[in-house]
Each structure stands twice: as C-alpha cells, then as structure tokens.
Amino acid sequence: EDMTGEYLTPDSTPKRKVMDIDKVVGKIVRMMRYRQEKEGKEYGVVVLAEGLAEFLSDDVLKDVPRDDHGHISVANVDLGKMFAKRIMAEFTKQTGLKRKVTGLQLGYECRCARPHAFDVMLGSQLGVGAYRALCEEKLNGAMVSVSGQLDLHFVPFEQLVDPQTLVTVVRFIKHNSDFHKLARFLESSSGE
Structure with missing residues (x-):
C-alpha cells in the first residue's frame, strides 16, 4: 500500500511523510489473526518494500548512515528484523500467545x-x-554499463541523477520497445 492517511503520523508534512509504525504493525497483526481464526493458517509471508525505510521517523533513523547528500542507507535499516520484533510483541499483546516472526532481507537468492x-x-x-x-579512462563519478554483447559503456552520474533532488532519475521502459514486448509476452505466457 502507499503510505497515506491513517498510516502517517501527525509529524508528516507535504515534503516528508512519516510512517506510524504501530498502525502498520497493527494492520499486519490483524491480518495474521484473521488468517489464523478464519482460515486456520498459522503461517504466511508479508513483503515490505525496503523503500518504507524512507518513511521512518527521524528518531528511528538517527543512527543510520547517510551519504554525502543526507540520503539514508536503506540497506542498513534492516526493516525486516525491526518489523518482526514489533509484530511479535503486538501479536502477544493482542492474543496472549507467542508467534515466531522472522525478518529476512531478500536479495540475490530471491531474484x-x-x-x-x-x-x-x-x-x-x-x-x-x-x-x-x-x-x-581516469573516470570518476560514472556508472559502468553494458549493452549488446557485453560492450562496456561509462555513463556519467550527471546523466543519472536529478541535480535538484540528487536522487537517481527513474528511467521507464519505452512502450513497444523489445524489452517492453518481452515483458508483455512473458505475462501472457505465464497466464497472468
């Protein structure tokens, strides 16, 4: 879900949304309880986007390393373990029962x-x-990329980063490009 409405704290501003962790945790626990009580399922998977770390309060982020521009190092937040600990505590508070919740930050092994x-x-x-x-080439501030038969290309960061926000510019897939057509083909082939 998008971080809106009831899941924001009063500290949120139009420039910086701050997540109410307790409300998000509460929703996850309610879902767990529903699955257990109505469907008999005492297991499940909750996927949290690592980008949620951007919505954590300054208190939670105070010890997280930042880059030269003040952006947090999302990889150092360990969102999975943080939420797992809170979810277990809230589940016990609501039910009086203990439930093991394992936070796992997936990477290569998932992809x-x-x-x-x-x-x-x-x-x-x-x-x-x-x-x-x-x-x-004596280059500094460049991304290494490949194309074709792994031909090397060096792309200056200036072409990748918005100078106003210092955040990487999102490059969308061109509609009707071969890559776009491949994605549509795979969707239809897999029955989705």
Whole structure:
C-alpha cells in the first residue's frame, strides 16, 4: 500500500511523510489473526518494500548512515528484523500467545537461481569495466554499463541523477520497445 492517511503520523508534512509504525504493525497483526481464526493458517509471508525505510521517523533513523547528500542507507535499516520484533510483541499483546516472526532481507537468492555462465560473464565484465573506467579512462563519478554483447559503456552520474533532488532519475521502459514486448509476452505466457 502507499503510505497515506491513517498510516502517517501527525509529524508528516507535504515534503516528508512519516510512517506510524504501530498502525502498520497493527494492520499486519490483524491480518495474521484473521488468517489464523478464519482460515486456520498459522503461517504466511508479508513483503515490505525496503523503500518504507524512507518513511521512518527521524528518531528511528538517527543512527543510520547517510551519504554525502543526507540520503539514508536503506540497506542498513534492516526493516525486516525491526518489523518482526514489533509484530511479535503486538501479536502477544493482542492474543496472549507467542508467534515466531522472522525478518529476512531478500536479495540475490530471491531474484534468481544459482548463478550461471551469463551471470559470471556479466559480473566479470562489469568488474573489468570498473577497472578500465578508473585506471585506463581516469573516470570518476560514472556508472559502468553494458549493452549488446557485453560492450562496456561509462555513463556519467550527471546523466543519472536529478541535480535538484540528487536522487537517481527513474528511467521507464519505452512502450513497444523489445524489452517492453518481452515483458508483455512473458505475462501472457505465464497466464497472468
């Protein structure tokens, strides 16, 4: 869900929304209880986008490392464990029962199976590209990218970051591009 209405604290402003963690946790626990009481399910998965860390209060974020522009290091928040601890406590408070909740920050292991030859080649080429960008091309502030048959490209950060917000510019997939058509094909092939 989007962070709106009842899930925001009174500290929220038009420029900075602040999540009411207790209300979000309460909703998750209500869902857990419903599944247990109505469906007999004492298990489940709740997926939280790591971007929710941006909505945490300044109190919660006070010890989280920040970059040179003041942006939080989302990877260092450990949202899963933070929520798991609060969810277990709230579940016990509401029911008098204990429930194990495991917070897990998924990454590579969730996105794909064991690395195959292409993964190794891509990782190696990007590593070689980083070396070439720094040592041979003397570049600083560039992203290493590949296209075609893993041809290296060095993209200056100025082309990737909005100078006003210092946040990476979202690059949308072009409608009717081959990549877009592939996504639509895979959707229809999988029955979604």
